[in-house]
Amino acid sequence: xxxxxxxxxxxxxxxxxxxxxxxxxxxxxxxxxxxxxxxxxxxxxxxxxxxxxxxxxxxxxxxxxxxxxxxxxxxxxxxxxxxxxxxxxxxxxxxxxxxxxxxxxxxxxxxxxxxxxxxxxxxxxxxxxxxxxxxxxxxxxxxxxxxxxxxxxxxxxxxxx
Amino acid sequence: xxxxxxxxxxxxxxxxxxxxxxxxxxxxxxxxxxxxxxxxxxxxxxxxxxxxxxxxxxxxxxxxxxxxxxxxxxxxxxxxxxxxxxxxxxxxxxxxxxxxxxxxxxxxxxxxxxxxxxxxxxxxxxxxxxxxxxxxxxxxxxxxxxxxxxxxxxxxxxxxxxxxxxxxxxxxxxxxxxxxxxxxxxxxxxxxxxxxxxxxxxxxxxxxxxxxxxxxxxxxxxxxxxxxxxxxxxxxxxxxxxxxxxxxxxxxxxxxxxxxxxxxxxxxxxxxxxxxxxxxxxxxxxxxxxxxxxxxxxxxxxxxxxxxxxxxxxxxxxxxxxxxxxxxxxxxxxxxxxxxxxxxxxxxxxxxxxxxxxxxxxxxxxxxxxxxxxxxxxxxxxxxxxxxxxxxxxxxxxxxxxxxxxxxxxxxxxxxxxxxxxx
Numbered sequence: 051x052x053x054x055x056x057x058x059x060x061x062x063x064x065x066x067x068x069x070x071x072x073x074x075x076x077x078x079x080x081x082x083x084x085x086x087x088x089x090x091x092x093x094x095x096x097x098x099x100x101x102x103x104x105x106x107x108x109x110x111x112x113x114x115x116x117x118x119x120x121x122x123x124x125x126x127x128x129x130x131x132x133x134x135x136x137x138x139x140x141x142x143x144x145x146x147x148x149x150x151x152x153x154x155x156x157x158x159x160x161x162x163x164x165x166x167x168x169x170x171x172x173x174x175x176x177x178x179x180x181x182x183x184x185x186x187x188x189x190x191x192x193x194x195x196x197x198x199x200x201x202x203x204x205x206x207x208x209x210x211x
Numbered sequence: 212x213x214x215x216x217x218x219x220x221x222x223x224x225x226x227x228x229x230x231x232x233x234x235x236x237x238x239x240x241x242x243x244x245x246x247x248x249x250x251x252x253x254x255x256x257x258x259x260x261x262x263x264x265x266x267x268x269x270x271x272x273x274x275x276x277x278x279x280x281x282x283x284x285x286x287x288x289x290x291x292x293x294x295x296x297x298x299x300x301x302x303x304x305x306x307x308x309x310x311x312x313x314x315x316x317x318x319x320x321x322x323x324x325x326x327x328x329x330x331x332x333x334x335x336x337x338x339x340x341x342x343x344x345x346x347x348x349x350x351x352x353x354x355x356x357x358x359x360x361x362x363x364x365x366x367x368x369x370x371x372x373x374x375x376x377x378x379x380x381x382x383x384x385x386x387x388x389x390x391x392x393x394x395x396x397x398x399x400x401x402x403x404x405x406x407x408x409x410x411x412x413x414x415x416x417x418x419x420x421x422x423x424x425x426x427x428x429x430x431x432x433x434x435x436x437x438x439x440x441x442x443x444x445x446x447x448x449x450x451x452x453x454x455x456x457x458x459x460x461x462x463x464x465x466x467x468x469x470x471x472x473x474x475x476x477x478x479x480x481x482x483x484x485x486x487x488x489x490x491x492x493x494x495x496x497x498x499x500x501x502x503x504x505x506x507x508x509x510x511x512x513x514x515x516x517x518x519x520x521x522x523x524x525x526x527x528x529x530x531x532x533x534x535x536x537x538x539x540x541x542x543x544x545x546x547x548x549x550x551x552x553x554x555x556x557x558x559x560x561x562x563x564x565x566x567x568x569x570x571x572x573x574x575x576x577x578x579x580x581x582x583x584x585x586x587x588x589x590x591x592x593x594x595x596x597x598x599x600x601x602x603x604x605x606x607x608x609x610x611x612x613x614x615x616x617x618x619x620x621x622x623x624x625x626x627x628x629x630x631x632x633x634x
Contacts, residue, residue, distance in 0.1 A: 073373075074413075075413050078396075079394050079395040081395035082375075082392065082395050083375075083395070085378070086376075086378060116397060117395070117396060120397040120398065120554075121377075121378040121398075123337050123379035124379075138544070138547075139544070140300055140494075140530055140541060140544050140545055141299070141300045141457060143540075143541070143544040144456075144457050144458065144530070144532075144533075144536055145456075145458075177297065177299065177381060177548055177551070177552065178298070178299045178301070180302045180304075180305050180338070180339065181302055182300050182302045182454070182456035182528070183455070183456050183462035183464060184462070185462075189338065194338075
């Protein structure tokens, strides 16, 4: 059942965040680490999570949000069970990124930034993954897939139910 | 040919653990450094001719010497290893981070000793999970062996080292933006001066060095200046990690003498162009460097030589443009990246780069006008060095300006034929 008043930050998470800012002269220095921690547990960072983190770090929710929205790997919208990050930078572009991206959009029936209706995949373009000698490349969750061809995509996606 | 930085990296994709690193001379450089004065260490690195491998090529020893001594400015000071490798087309630090983390840690401890820093950080880009795991384990091994912590090897010098894994944005590679990110803030750049060596992390003196730069340091301390200089083919010292991506036979990464010729890297190491593709040009050191063309094939890939032909060695990772790839499309891809990655802090970059991208998009789609090419010149002037807080926008205009210089006819064909001739 949906319990909107349930807190996102557990006591354990708050303790972990306090441990982080102990090493810095100011509490707000743990802002990015705190956002990462929330995302590790919840896959994205909701408005409520921003408000709760703001209390712990003695910042305003807007200040937290200004950081959260700056970094592209902090998700401020819900994502699917699996997140596909396809590299759209120059080496991958030369090596055939566009065909892979078009195929993924068609196969999944979504555009960039969208999640499939069954909540299985979110598709996001991303800049250089630092694996340009093995282009084109993409991440699915924590797995890096390289030397991609359109023919391989179906089999790769099947590994992510 | 000596390859001190990479020769001991396991070929199976694993990393060099402490025991194996020590067997091949690991931490000998640190032992020697701790017997010298900090000033002697700085002078040695200066004499060796080590220049920053992150792109700007600033003398590492000189950068260290600009940190005020604890007598001049008491209190904490910091060293940061910049592992935010996000320049398009760049994949060199990945190998060092994944394969030889102790070499980096040793270089950091030596650098920290030289500037008398008690704390240092590894700033790691996101998405290098193998590197992250290796570094965390290596830090622990180094603590257990007494290379980190209190009174290192009985020298009286103490040092703490930790890692921050970033959550994206190209801007984090700029040293003042990186410091803001490390403080938990948006990665906007800071006005310089003051430079980070005087006022950096939480306002304290801070040195930011590239991963490859720091990985050179243990070898300089261990084997000395003349050995280090003998590794190179030019006036600056050492080897360089060179990479090639694009339509070549064997894309890859190789540690070679600094100053190896572009032709040798392209033809012998990368195997030349794939069958059916002609070499048309290349960005010699990542996405924010100027194109070079076939007339520059014999340029030596070192800082001064590449500058002489109007480009920059940058990161030393070459992106090859072939005759079947549209140069307008390639530059559009780059400007899309820079426009998106602009942090929005200063107006010329925030407004100028999206404008540049839209004009290129129009040209690529056959909607361009000849006047647009003149607007690119104006935009380049508005975003020239000195008009922006950091080097992002000036760097972004380098591939475009050089493409207009060498491949202007391709832009004009798009405009006259109202389409992309490569599609």
